[in-house]
Amino acid sequence: MKIRIDHIKNKPYLLTVDKPVANFPVLLQMQSDGECVFRGNVTAEIAVEREFDHLKASGRVQVPVDLVCGRCLATYQSVIDSSFRIIFRKETARQSEVEDETELCDDDLIASTYSGDEIDLAHDIEEQISMEVPFKPLCDEQCKGICPVCGADLNISGCSCSKEPVNLKFSALKDFKVSR
Ligand SMILES: [Zn+2]
Ligand SMILES: [Zn+2]
Known part of the structure; x- marks a missing residue:
């Protein structure tokens, strides 16, 4: 799930992911905490492109899960499905992060940094999924x-x-x- 920065040229670099949950420590932790049970592979399609002085990753992650309804305690099947956009800026020694964040007024835009000559999307993928798992799952709004x-x-x-x-x-x- 790593992309070499120099592979991102003028057109978007497309990353396709289809990996078992075993590759994602945050998701394994959620599962052992009893928050949900992942029923299949994590799949993602992410396009990474250059934009101004930064890199922009936009994509969608999906994973099938078993959740336990907070009202009737029944286990039901669901799919976590999340679309996201992340801006990656090269990590610098100077402390200008606060300044950078104020420029981002778009709520669903996530700001991140990278260092070295590659970005690893594995952690961003699991973060997206963990944010979408409902805190109080309901098998049905009318349960x-x-x-x-x-x-x-x-x-x-x-x-x-x-x-x-x-x-x-x-x-x-x-x-x-x-x-x-
Ligand atoms: Zn009764
Ligand atoms: Zn229910």
Whole structure:
């Protein structure tokens, strides 16, 4: 996933990635932390081109994952799919990073640096994926979750304790009064 700077000429250099998660330490860590389970290879298509005084990488990363719904606790399949743009500037000894960052007013543009004669996109790829894994996954926006009393999955069926006990008592009392 390394690109030699001198290979980037006038037209964009295209990098195609299709690698097992084992190549990405950040993703392996997420998996061992139980955040998600990656079901297949990380794929990416990234174009790197020269632009003004810097290099611009724009592309898309994808990886299939198993996530656990925060409401119903069911495991469901999803695909992490992220498009990104990264500006790479050559790392310099002088401290001008603050100055450089203020020039970037575009929110989805990431600023990075490189040193030496190549850039390695492996870390940027795993960073993109880790940012896109939902913090509180939901199998569906409409997921009803599980009953806090009996633990039934309310997406599959209702349960007898789905009504508030207080309301039951109250309506029984009302019926009693009406029948008098
Ligand atoms: Zn759910
Ligand atoms: Zn219940």
